Amino acid sequence: xxxxxxxxxxxxxxxxxxxxxxxxxxxxxxxxxxxxxxxxxxxxxxxxxxxxxxxxxxxxxxxxxxxxxxxxxxxxxxxxxxxxxxxxxxxxxxxxxxxxxxxxxxxxxxxxxxxxxxxxxxxxxxxxxxxxxxxxxxxxxxxxxxxxxxxxxxxxxxxxxxxxxxxxxxxxxxxxxxxxxxxxxxxxxxxxxxxxxxxxxxxxxxxxxxxxxxxxxxxxxxxxxxxxxxxxxxxxxxxxxxxxxxxxxxxxxxxxxxxxxxxxxxxxxxxxxxxxxxxxxx
Amino acid sequence: xxxxxxxxxxxxxxxxxxxxxxxxxxxxxxxxxxxxxxxxxxxxxxxxxxxxxxxxxxxxxxxxxxxxxxxxxxxxxxxxxxxxxxxxxxxxxxxxxxxxxxxxxxxxxxxxxxxxxxxxxxxxxxxxxxxxxxxxxxxxxxxxxxxxxxxxxxxxxxxxxxxxxxxxxxxxxxxxxxxxxxxxxxxxxxxxxxxxxxxxxxxxxxxxxxxxxxxxxxxxxx
Numbered sequence: 001x002x003x004x005x006x007x008x009x010x011x012x013x014x015x016x017x018x019x020x021x022x023x024x025x026x027x028x029x030x031x032x033x034x035x036x037x038x039x040x041x042x043x044x045x046x047x048x049x050x051x052x053x054x055x056x057x058x059x060x061x062x063x064x065x066x067x068x069x070x071x072x073x074x075x076x077x078x079x080x081x082x083x084x085x086x087x088x089x090x091x092x093x094x095x096x097x098x099x100x101x102x103x104x105x106x107x108x109x110x111x112x113x114x115x116x117x118x119x120x121x122x123x124x125x126x127x128x129x130x131x132x133x134x135x136x137x138x139x140x141x142x143x144x145x146x147x148x149x150x151x152x153x154x155x156x157x158x159x160x161x162x163x164x165x166x167x168x169x170x171x172x173x174x175x176x177x178x179x180x181x182x183x184x185x186x187x188x189x190x191x192x193x194x195x196x197x198x199x200x201x202x203x204x205x206x207x208x209x210x211x212x213x214x215x216x217x218x219x220x221x222x223x224x225x226x227x228x229x230x231x232x233x234x235x236x237x238x239x240x241x242x243x244x245x246x247x248x249x250x251x252x253x254x255x256x257x258x259x260x261x262x263x264x265x266x267x268x269x270x271x272x273x274x275x276x277x278x279x280x281x282x
Numbered sequence: 283x284x285x286x287x288x289x290x291x292x293x294x295x296x297x298x299x300x301x302x303x304x305x306x307x308x309x310x311x312x313x314x315x316x317x318x319x320x321x322x323x324x325x326x327x328x329x330x331x332x333x334x335x336x337x338x339x340x341x342x343x344x345x346x347x348x349x350x351x352x353x354x355x356x357x358x359x360x361x362x363x364x365x366x367x368x369x370x371x372x373x374x375x376x377x378x379x380x381x382x383x384x385x386x387x388x389x390x391x392x393x394x395x396x397x398x399x400x401x402x403x404x405x406x407x408x409x410x411x412x413x414x415x416x417x418x419x420x421x422x423x424x425x426x427x428x429x430x431x432x433x434x435x436x437x438x439x440x441x442x443x444x445x446x447x448x449x450x451x452x453x454x455x456x457x458x459x460x461x462x463x464x465x466x467x468x469x470x471x472x473x474x475x476x477x478x479x480x481x482x483x484x485x486x487x488x489x490x491x492x493x494x495x496x497x498x499x500x501x502x503x504x
Contacts, residue, residue, distance in 0.1 A: 135347040137440040191504035192361035193468040
């Protein structure tokens, strides 16, 4: 994560201080937006399904997103777009970086990478519901953060590209996986000596996704060579996802452990985001 | 004449009072010196050696979320039979605690506050054996050795249980503050009887054996 942020800042710094001559149409932008997750939920079954605990309050907007970006053209037909993404916690630990090659002035193809943060919360509920005859060691709410790392191909079409308005549509086709996370529970059977330890370790498993994006830039006014304008964009992520994991259950003592691999059913997983902001191009 | 005599007596009295001041100062200095001496005496970091000579076994409740470590009971749930073994050295109880109290009294409290003795058994425990005096179920009858069905529960922990060897290691390790050690053993099997009673035998390295029999427990179904 730190490496990714370091690389992004390095690129931005390079863009500002070192490559003035090479980079064209440089642009800083920031946007503020909201996002809504839509995750299909299943009834609790034999094994814990972490994705049942992603979107805990579906009736509310799930997150506020602040994006800081730097965009520039280089090598005549290439364009780079670097975005640092912050969620409610204002930690820049999400990103979306892409590079496009424009075969025609209106048609390009690119590659990119993105990292999105997800919170898995209240999954202790599964154990409370499924094992009512057991105590959990404490009553704390369980939560962990899992990062979804993706790599994509991204065809792009510039539908409108003039001095006043620029409208681009891209469609990211990629694969992504939740990064490794761990969670564990201690149980104690009611009216019994029996104790149990349940350990979960999620595994990296890349699954395909699609993410169309629309991006509109409206020129507001120009001061010398700098253009200030309004930026609107939106994206819709869709995939069928599962968070697979290894589960180790130990009963009575640590010697009595059984590990099994669990692959829960795939959920329809979507995320829609709307952003609005400003850009400064020079 | 009477007046002169009174003035003279007053002067003598004052002189006597004045003469007490150095004595008081000397006593205070002496007290300070003694306290300083004991405060600067390095505490013995080595644990005191002790000899386990007493074993007491009681039943404790393990039916709830946490082990009720400090409360002995005579009624146990059939799936939650837990025994608390308290080993202690009663032979030299006073000498060590006297030494500790003396050092604390004779030292400046801020300097000596962290001084607390620790103890280690001179002769180690080599074996724990538990015999049931009542039938436990169809396969474990009165008089059978049930040691294999017992596990060691670490204190103040929600962790899993450990084998009995770790409980023995705990007994043989350095004990802080108290001349004794306590471990809890839990029974893995369910007691299918209305009563239970156990006999616990500890074998010490030097060949001594400590024996204790629990009280008669009433068993209620879990």
